[in-house]
Amino acid sequence: MTTRAGITALGAYAPSTVLENADLEKRMDTSDAWIRTRTGIRRRHVAAEDEFTSDLAFRAVEDLVDRFGPEALDGVDMVIVATNTPDALFPATAALVQHRFGLKAGAFDLLAACPGWLYALSVAKAYVESGQSKKVLAIGAEALTKLIDWEDRSTAVLFGDGGGAAVIEPVDAPYGLAPMVLGADGGGAQHLHAGAIGRCLPDGTKLDGKVRMNGREVFKFAVRVMDTATIEAIDAAGLTPDDIGLFVPHQANFRIIDAARERLGLHPDRVVVTVDEYGNNSTASIPLALTHALDEGRIADGDRLLMVAFGGGLSWAAGVVVWGGGRYGDGRRPTAARTSAAPLELGGTT
Ligand code: ACO
Numbered sequence: 001m002t003t004r005a006g007i008t009a010l011g012a013y014a015p016s017t018v019l020e021n022a023d024l025e026k027r028m029d030t031s032d033a034w035i036r037t038r039t040g041i042r043r044r045h046v047a048a049e050d051e052f053t054s055d056l057a058f059r060a061v062e063d064l065v066d067r068f069g070p071e072a073l074d075g076v077d078m079v080i081v082a083t084n085t086p087d088a089l090f091p092a093t094a095a096l097v098q099h100r101f102g103l104k105a106g107a108f109d110l111l112a113a114c115p116g117w118l119y120a121l122s123v124a125k126a127y128v129e130s131g132q133s134k135k136v137l138a139i140g141a142e143a144l145t146k147l148i149d150w151e152d153r154s155t156a157v158l159f160g161d162g163g164g165a166a167v168i169e170p171v172d173a174p175y176g177l178a179p180m181v182l183g184a185d186g187g188g189a190q191h192l193h194a195g196a197i198g199r200c201l202p203d204g205t206k207l208d209g210k211v212r213m214n215g216r217e218v219f220k221f222a223v224r225v226m227d228t229a230t231i232e233a234i235d236a237a238g239l240t241p242d243d244i245g246l247f248v249p250h251q252a253n254f255r256i257i258d259a260a261r262e263r264l265g266l267h268p269d270r271v272v273v274t275v276d277e278y279g280n281n282s283t284a285s286i287p288l289a290l291t292h293a294l295d296e297g298r299i300a301d302g303d304r305l306l307m308v309a310f311g312g313g314l315s316w317a318a319g320v321v322v323w324g325g326g327r328y329g330d331g332r333r334p335t336a337a338r339t340s341a342a343p344l345e346l347g348g349t350t
Pocket residue numbers: 029030031034035038039113114115153154155157192213214215216218219222252253280282310311312347348349350
């Protein structure tokens with residue numbers, strides 16, 4: 001019988017410092033109304049000055065252990081941290097996680113912009129299903145606000161920080177991850193980037209170390225790719241949109257999420273929205289949203305969850321997971337459930 005990989009444990013973390021839209025109004029020429037109607041974001045959680053991606057990753061794994069027990073980490077033989085903001089170019093942030101939790105495991109970072117965590121899931125799936133790994137810890141952690149130009153209101157209002165972690169290991173049918181859809185188009189690199197070592201992109205766009213974005217182009221790309229990638233992922237799972245129990249998209253902009261939901265013909269009740277609370281925390285956004293959905297009792301054994309993300313590259317990823325099959329309990333912490341509803345006021349020109 002072929003092995004199928006599934007998600008058997010999950011955890012997440014968001015820094016305690018919260019930056020409200022009203023706080024941003026004091027720092028730049030913007031308004032709470034503009035931010036809410038254009039993006040759905042009300043606030044974002046921001047890493048402290050001395051808090052870095054590895055710290056966010058540690059806390060997300062600690063949350064996973066609190067929820068599912070230390071046995072969830074027993075036998076982890078590979079750690080992957082998907083991030084765009086590693087503590088250092090090397091060592092890998094994943095090696096710091098491996099050491100912190102005393103794991104006898106390989107460790108590497110994976111950079112694929114915001115879809116990075118879904119790319120990490122696809123690698124974990126391949127490792128587990130091929131027998132290369134028995135158990136993979138796949139983390140998405142991001143301290144993106146450290147790369148924000150606080151003078152640039154068109155990017156500064158969008159991003160936040162956080163972490164999410166999952167254990168991937170063999171599960172019995174019908175549980176587990178369906179084949180994933182991964183894509184990239186480096187021809188759009190100039191529309192969304194943050195420089196590190198290189199001085200410019202192939203088209204001559206200068207890099208200055210900060211996140212730079214052509215919001216309109218990224219918006220159009222995002223709406224297009226959320227549509228095509230989700231349909232491809234649903235097809236790859238042998239399903240139709242009606243089979244999807246919960247849609248868990250990358251949390252970048254409520255208008256983008258809502259457009260994708262509408263194209264899939266899903267009722268708003270079947271979409272997880274956390275962008276209002278966290279803004280866009282890149283690779284952390286989907287595992288964080290999944291963890292919220294778990295706490296809110298919105299994920300049941302056997303549910304088919306559709307995940308999709310887009311970002312710099314340009315890049316995208318999507319996949320369906322049939323939830324369940326783990327042996328560590330349901331991991332739910334109802335007391336931590338979030339009550340704020342999805343934002344309703346929408347506007348904008350894009
Ligand atoms: N506050 C007030 N006004 C603003 C702000 C702000 N924070 N930012 C821009 N504006 C102004 C602009 O200057 C412009 O003014 P003008 O008409 O006088 O020139 C006006 O608002 C409209 O600007 P647009 O860019 O047309 O606004 P739009 O409705 O497109 O919304 C936004 C902008 C929210 C950035 C949208 O384009 C978007 O969400 N794009 C996708 C971004 C995204 O998801 N990025 C993350 C990708 S994931 C990753 O990998 C990081």
